[in-house]
Amino acid sequence: MCFTIDEINNSTELLPGISLGYEMYNTCGSITKSVKAALALSNGNKAVSASSKDPCTKPAQVQAIIGETSSSPSLVIATVIGPFHIPQISPFATCACLSDKSKYPSFLRTIPSDYYQSRALAQLVKHFGWTWVGAIRSNNDYGNDGMNTFTKTAQQLGICVEYSLTFFRTDPPSKIQMIINLLKDSTSKVIVAFVSHMDMELLTRELSFQNMTGYQWVGSESWMVDSKTAEVDKHHILDGAIGLSIPKAHVRGMKEFILDIKPIHYSSNDIFTEFWETLFSCTFKESNSSAVNLKQCTGHEDLTGVKHGFTDMSLMPIFNNVYKGVYAVAHALHEILHCNDTCIYNVHLDPFRVLQHIRKINLITKEGHEVYFNEDGDPPAKYEIINWQPTENGVVDFVTVGLYDASLPADKQLSLQNKTLIWTQNSTQIPVSICSDKCSPGTCKVLQKRKPVCCYDCIRCAEGEISNTTDSVTCVQCPPEFWSNDRRDECVKKEAEFLSYEEMMGALLTAASLCGTCMTAIVAFIFFTYRKTPIVRANNSELSFLLLFSLTLCFLCSLTFMGRPSEWSCMLRHTAFGITFVLCMSCVLGKTVVVLMAFRTSLPGSNVMKWFGPTQQRLSVLIFTLIQVVICVLWLMTSPPFPFKNLKVVKDRIILECALGSAVGFWAVLGYIGFLSLFCFVLAFLTRKLPDNFNEAKFITFSMLIFCAVWLTFIPAYVSSPGKFSVAVEIFAILASSYGLLICIFFPKCYIILLKPEKNTKNNVIGKVAPMST
Structure with a gap:
């Protein structure tokens, strides 16, 4: 001044x-x-x-x-x-x-105000990835207010403060020792010291005495370029410290003014006198010093060669x-x-x-140098970033490694120069100070109980969720048509699942369908070959051939249920199934009625058979089938089946299936088949004991029993089966009921035709009741 x-x-x-x-x-x-x-x-x-x-x-x-x-x-x-x-x-x-x-x-x-310095220190800590730090502050307005701002800013940046200790240079030694003990017990390796240079000098002297090395210090501008603090650091515990300082400045003539100062010119001021006596270890005559063996001060000693702060x-x-x-x-x-x-x-x-x-x-x-004050009376906030780098002779060099300018945009305020940084214990590797290791992609952070937010466990993402960044807070749900991979770090497209011909189950069902078709064709061939034999004629050969034709369609319609569902295949599979099975049931029902009418005709005075001749039989089959055709047409016109991606049944796969469209239409088709089969079963059951050598009603009853049992068990199995298995259950039900009808109705006749020809005679077939001829 x-x-x-x-x-x-x-x-x-x-x-x-x-x-x-x-x-x-x-x-x-x-x-x-x-x-x-x-x-x-x-x-x-x-x-x-x-x-x-x-x-x-x-x-x-x-x-x-x-x-x-x-x-x-x-x-x-x-x-x-x-x-x-x-x-x-x-x-x-x-x-x-x-x-x-x-x-x-x-x-x-x-x-500048410590508001900016505190924020700059927090950004500096964040820049080096230190999220778990300790804090020491002077117990005065400088330390308390500065550390308060640092703590708030650090929390916003995701930095946790393990401890915040306060002391003052006049505190008793026990207080300083307690702080040192807490430092030894802590897990953080970075310490932010918002301490005045006089307090830091005292703390450094004690830390050096106890050789407290291995900690990375981050300092405020008060002590970062204080040469006296560096001098008392005997064990170099502060080497590698990084922090802020006021930007370097030069005032021309200032050094020369100080080196040329002569206390004799200011003899009226005791400050200069005491300073001069201390600096040169001498005394003035007019001094009241009681020291002995001190040389006399002349006031003209040379300051140039003195090494002093x-x-x-x-x-x-x-x-x-x-x-x-x-x-x-x-x-x-x-x-x-x-x-x-x-x-x-x-x-x-x-x-x-x-x-x-x-x-x-x-x-x-x-x-x-620019001089102005903002509305708060503060100058622009600019700091140099200083790094304590030891030299070969053991003296610390305060190296400027970066700048902080609060007037710049937030992402450009902190800038580090391309210089080598020295860290604690003369290391060139950035120290690590975290409470928990980083969570890798595929995991998310879960906070530990009663611990700061920086202390967490890494939990693997659940199925269908991913995290593709490090230290993810939450796992993200994959889109509906995607699923998480094994590492849970990427959503991959779900595999489409449907019953195909290539897989084992599809191949077996296809083989069963084709086998049934071939068996039906063989039976038809046998019946056609022996069409003039009594047993074929006695069992209404026209309905038999129509039934064999409908069974062939039943076996073949099961193939429409396999392969990737499309708009046409979805409409075809259900309607083909409904119509072919009704045609089948109509033929069986016609054969049952023929048996019943034939028995009634054999009774004295009965003339019932004329009401159910060949024309009526064909007409009944046509009418029953047309009813199902009408139901199917109405179903297709109102709300037909359509291909559908089912994402709910199986989480990790897309089930390609045919949605029913109108559930009423589906159950109407199924219900009509059930009604005909139940009606046919009742009639066949009533005629099973009619006196005849070859009563076909017995075989129809048994075939209907199998048919009804298959479809009654189909409903719960179909509902409970996931994905392609529900289609497999439906195909199995079609094949099982078709095989039941084929085996129960036609195999006994083929057995007699091929293996027991002696029973294939008119007398043996007629028995007591004369059957109707066709």
Whole structure:
């Protein structure tokens, strides 16, 4: 501040003819001394120094306060001077709470708010994939407020804080030891330290004493470029630390000013005297020091060769912040006093007016640094990313490896340069700090009970669900026609399932159908060959041949149920089945009625047979069949069967089947067949004991019994069978009932025709009852 005021007072362009004065206080970081200094500055009425010249004779009128360098004292000062609207510009107080203009209306600063630093630290942690971190903070406004913002931002970014410990440099050793014990028991390997440089120095000394290596430190700007903290790190526990710092700056002439400082020029100020005696281990004659065996200070010692934090300019960024703050005040006064070549001296200087002008300042210093304040009194937030890299001689080098600019879009705020980063224990591999391993694709995260969200178990996705990203929160249901693969990381198209000819079950059913067709053809051939024999003639050969024809159609219609369903095959299979079976049942019913009528005709005085001759038989078969044809036509016209992809019966496959369309139509077709078969069974049962050598009613009764049993068991089996098995059950029912009719009705006749020809005579067939001839 002395350097900047001298520079301004010696300038002919800024405040010409006006000399700025100053008064300096050292609060030693004490809240009490900060209050005392603030009150003294607000009520001061004594002479003040004006650069290195003679003291002013005017009463002090404080236009602005530069300071404090810590957040807690700054809060107190801002509270005290706030009602007086005296501008306060801090170069190093970063607590975000000071941005609240309703509480601290006159506070401004030339260092960014910790709101941005905390968010930058959270983004830095997220960038390196650390989701499980520990946190240590100073127990003051700087640490508590900064860590609070970091924790909130970290939570939004999916970062979990395992612990958050607080301490202050005046805490007893037991408190520090407790923190170290907690660090040893923790599982996180990354520690975010939002700590002031003085607190960090104390903590580092204790950690180094206990050789607490192996932790990756992430630091705030307060200690990241603090050379004193690096000096006390004897075991290099902080090597590889990464964090933020104020951007490097250069103020021309500042180093030369400090190296050329002579305490004798400031003999009235004890600060310089004590500093000089400590730096060179000497004493002044006028000093009250009681030290012995110390050489005498001359005041002309050379600072150039001294290796000390004061001379290596490591605090230049803070110097630059002070430099910008003083220039902001000077430019505000320059505007208020309407200075050009000269200034108007009779303008009344009101602190509130000065504050208003400082808020509107927007200037570029001669070093090229922009100075302005936003509505919260804060400058633009820019940070350098610093990495602690040890050198060969054991000294830590603070290497700039990136930048953070809060004014850029969110995805471009953090940028790392193409430089090699050094991590803890001099490693070049990024440390890993997670609570749980990443969940691979095909699994999803399930939180562990009473644990943070970063601690989870990886559960395999259920069938039909996938996750194709790492650390997926949920599994996604596959679309209806897709299913999850074995790894559960991809949806694959479901396999279409239908009863085909190529598979074993389809081949067996096809063989059974063709075999039945061939057997029917053989029987027809036998009957045709022996059509003039009594047994063929006695059993109504015309209906027999029609029945054999209908059985052939029944066997063949089962083939329509196999293969990929199409619109035509769906309509054909059910209608062909319904019509052929009704034709079959009509023939059987006609044969049963013929037997019954033949018995009635044999009775004395009976003339019933004339009402059921060949014409009536053909007509009855035609009418019964036409009824089913009408039912099928109505079914096809209203709501016909159609191909349908069934996605519900089997989860991992698509069942290609024929939907019924109209359920009424289907059950009407099936019901009509059932009605005819039941009616035929009743008639055959009533005629089974009629006195005749070859009563065909017995075989019809047995065949109808098989037919009804098959179709009664078909219904529950059909309903309960999944997928293609339901089609197989339907085909089996068709084949079983067809085989039953073929075997029960025609095999006994073939047996007599082929193996017992002696029974195939008219006398043997007629017996007591003369059968009807055709």
